[in-house]
Amino acid sequence: MINVLFAAGDANWADYQLHLAAAFERQGLVVNLQTSLAPDQTDYIIYAPSSRLLDFAPYTRCKAVLSLWAGVEKIVTNTSLTQPLCRMVDPGLTQGMVEWVTGHAFRYHLGIDANLEAQDGKWIRSVPPLASQRSVTVLGLGALGAACATSLARLGFQVTGWSRRPKQIKGVTCHAGPDGLTKALRSAEILVLLLPNTAETTNTLNADTLAALPEGAFILNPGRGTLIDDDALISALDSGQVAHATLDVFREEPLPKTHPYWAHPKVTVTPHIAAETRPGTASEVIAENIRRGESGEPFLHLVDRANGY
CATH class of the missing domain: 3.40.50.720 (NAD(P)-binding Rossmann-like Domain)
Structure with a gap:
């Protein structure tokens, strides 16, 4: 027994x-x-x-x-x-994460939010690029990050991954270490955060790293709330350096009703549902x-x- x-x-x-x-x-x-x-x-x-x-x-x-x-x-x-x-x-948690990341990546890639906002009776055609013309970067290549990167690569995206130690994933350009982080960020039209919560990963996205992104980048954070310097992200959203952020995790949960993320027009809040x-x-x-x-x-x-x- x-x-x-x-x-x-x-x-x-x-x-x-x-x-x-x-x-x-x-x-x-x-x-x-x-x-x-x-x-x-x-x-x-x-x-x-x-x-x-x-x-x-x-x-x-x-x-x-x-x-x-x-x-x-x-x-x-x-x-x-x-x-x-x-x-x-x-496996259920992994699949849920892959579906959340893939869904929101395509939402940004296809410009779904902009199309919904533009339904004012004017016939304006804006054709999105193919996935092969869109660069996505995944920070964190553990089990969840690797699964998401692989799924996005199979769908045709140009996928770059970053981890603290060198890794190899088929169809993914992998970088590692401090120098590799800067390289990974520079190509990130869509950035996915799937790093663990450690002292080394706190505020991975800060004023300096946000500035390294292509102007108008999109951010998805289903990883950990501590990965982002909230004030720096809001500043980057306000300046246009970041076009929009979809955030599933936060330093304090539930996210307080008074938190600026709730009212910010360039932030989508989801209540820690990316993976369960x-x-x-x-x-x-x-x-x-x-x-x-x-x-x-x-x-x-x-x-x-x-x-x-």
């Missing part, structure tokens, strides 16, 4: 209980899944920041902490957490990692503590 503690909040328990049980059964795992277990009896912890669990030190038997969230910034710095930590890379962990597919990822732990195989999506993701 494998004892698994579900330390992810009451609301998540209602969503996940049956999905996890079914996933464990499909893996042939005999699991005792509980919302309360003695630390010395716990083999694995399924975790979300909504949990009241803060001290992992007593869980000396625990083989891994399995996060239900893709972002682990709220747990990775916990000094009591010495067990292996796995972040969530969920789906209980059905996420449960399969959790079950597979427990199977791996029991078989002595490497865990999937193991967090690098030094890098924070």
